[in-house]
Amino acid sequence: MYLKLVLATCLLTFFAVVLSAYARLSDAGLGCANWPACYEENALKERQPPQTGAARGHTSWQWKLHSQVVQLLGILAIAVCGLSWKKRKELRLSPLLPTLYLVLMVFMAVFGIWSFYHLPRPVIVSVHLAGGVAMLALLIWISLSQMTPAVTVDPVEAHKWRPFSWLGFVLLLVQILLGGWVSSNFAALACTDFPLCKGSLLPTMDFSCSLDNYLTSLSAEKLTAIHWVHRIGALLAVLYLSWLSARVMAVEGLRKIGKAILGLVVLQFVLGISNVLTGLPLAGVVLHNAVAMLLLATLVLLSFRLQNNICGAKI
Template structure:
């Protein structure tokens, strides 16, 4: 099953690329660079859709469509389509060699279902005009794909010796809590990004010059609404964007405290110092990137790195949970 494991690893690396590319497309306002799906104005590439793109530019020079944005969007789709083919191949190989795999084809089948749903979310992202709930769900689906592929790859590598996993029962609840909080923080971060609320607070650690600014949680966390609007169609107020941003900051503090406590416990457990170092570094980098986004007014490179850092921090917690739960 060596080829099978290599295929899973390739899909895992590609998923990280797709997640980062998705963030780049979203943060560079290229999500509607091709306003149809799966092609671009019905063509395979933006090059073949040049006339349609030029016509759109002539009508709306400052609109969401341009040649550069179309290529960004389509490159992301090409990568995502390749990932879908790899996951399909993984499932086929897992089914054919189900007696030789460490866990059977159940997890590969779940991955295949998730990838199909991701494709639908990608389509709805365009057809629903970047509705925040759809775009956020698409982001979470990408993170879930990354997590499941990592778990599958770790499982197929084979389990380590019993000595490596000895006396770690005390870590399981902490590792599980850390993972749940990271998922919640990624969901909040996605909600910040898809609602363009990253600069609702432009200072740190204060927000709009105070610790607790005026906030509108009702409109900020209404899920079923269009981008930039309330459920009734009015313009989304700044207080709603502030509530979204401030909640993400508060959760970041909670995540940092819990992961800091978990890292201390890992350092005290034989065989887990390396894991503690990895989580510590990723956490420090992620917090620094988040603060930099605010103080530097959301540079594209820093914002994309923040998304990629979230994926890597999530992967480190998945890795930890695998280690403390597998025997």
Template sequence: MATYRNFILAALILAFGVVNLGAYVRLSDAGLGCPDWPGCYGKLTPHHAVDAINAELAVRPDGPVSHAKAWKEMAHRYFAGTLGLLVLAIAVLAWRGRRETNGGPALPAALLALIVFQALLGMWTVTLLLKPLIVSAHLLGGMATLSLLVWLWLRERGRFSHAYFARVDHLRRSAAFGLALVVMQIALGGWVSTNYAALACTDYPLCQGMWMPPMDFEHAFTLHRELGETASGELLPLTALTAIHWTHRTMALIVVAYLGWLVLRLLRTPGYAGMGVAVAGLLALQVALGIANVLLGLPLAIAVSHNAGAALLLASLVALNYRVRRR
């Protein structure tokens, strides 16, 4: 099953790239670079849709469509489509070699179903004009795809000698709760990004010069609404954007405190010090990138790196949970 494992590794690497390419598309305001799906103005590439793009630019030169944005959007679709084909191949190979895999075809089948749902979310992201709930769900779907591929790769790799690890039953709940906290923080980060609330607070550690600025939590966390609007169609107020940003920032403190405690436990557990150091390093990097985003005005490179750091931190927690449960 060497081909099977190679496909999983290739899909894992590609999934990490697709997650971050999606962040780049979103953060560079290219999500509507091609306002239809799956093509670009019904064409295979922006090159073939050049007349339609030029016509749109003539009407709205400052609108969401441009040649550069169209290529960014379509590049994301091309890579995501390639990932989908890889996952399909993995599911087929897992079924054909179900007696040779380490866990059977159930997980690859679930992964394939997730990819299909991701494709639907990608379509709705465009057709529903970047509705925050859909875009956030698309981000979480990408992170879930990455997580399942990490788990599948570790399972099929099959080269971890359990003798190197101490009994860690006491770490199972702690690791699972840490993973849940990171998922919640990623969801909040996605909500910040999809609502363009990253610069609602431009100072740190204060927010608008206060520890508790005026905030509107009701409108901030109303899920079913259009981009930049309340559920009633009014302009989303700054106080709502502030509430979104402040909640993400506050949750970050909880995640740092809990994962810091978890890292200390890992450092004291034989065989897990390396994982503890990895989690600590990725956590410190995420905090630094988050603060830099605020103080430097959300530079594109740092914002995308913050998304990549979240994906790596999530992957490290998935790997930790795999190890403590497989022991």
């Protein structure tokens, strides 16, 4: 019963993260009739002072549905945490992670209300994306701790690959946040070619960063730098995760996870490139977000398997 509750919350959190990307990207103008002019217009609108920012009003059906899903998630978070305390002996689960999950949920709710009028959009989007990702990772970990593993991994192999798995998780997290930074700064159209960017491997870029100037348009060089860094991050993440998946595929008990990581990382890379080359179709970019979350889920699964084999205890 508890496992079912956590799994349902997990699926709903995945849906909420992807739905929020869909709502945000629709607001940004992806899929609009006069693309890409609407994208430029929306980028300018977003840089109005937040106090006068009627343009930020979230009135579309996507945002209404999102807020209903989030309210339901709030109730589920209380249940996940409450039951973990009430039935902690029976579940053989420390209530630490469910409590952390509830605290994160409360933080996100408070931050969501406060940040709306006080912070620039890139910061709001990044914190929301990071929060969504953290909640998803926590829920997957809690679900896994309630399941009986079908296979076991040699403890020596588990010990060896554990730090590499966590490094992969961190790299992916950074890459996801870089993607959110591209999206929220409207930098997706800064390079429309691939593998070159503006016809060069190293285009003219400006890496200076100040959150004070968010009320003015970012220069083309700044947008290029934001977009280019996500590409370099993608290259590093793809190389590292492909290597890691190839290595863990050779370990008994981790073969399927290795294959899933490799498949998803290749899919994600191809999706990123095809989105750029085909002018950012809304469905393609939302899928890019969803695959990033699935990739994250597989890395949590890998880390859990390796961690659990060492500790041999439920977390």
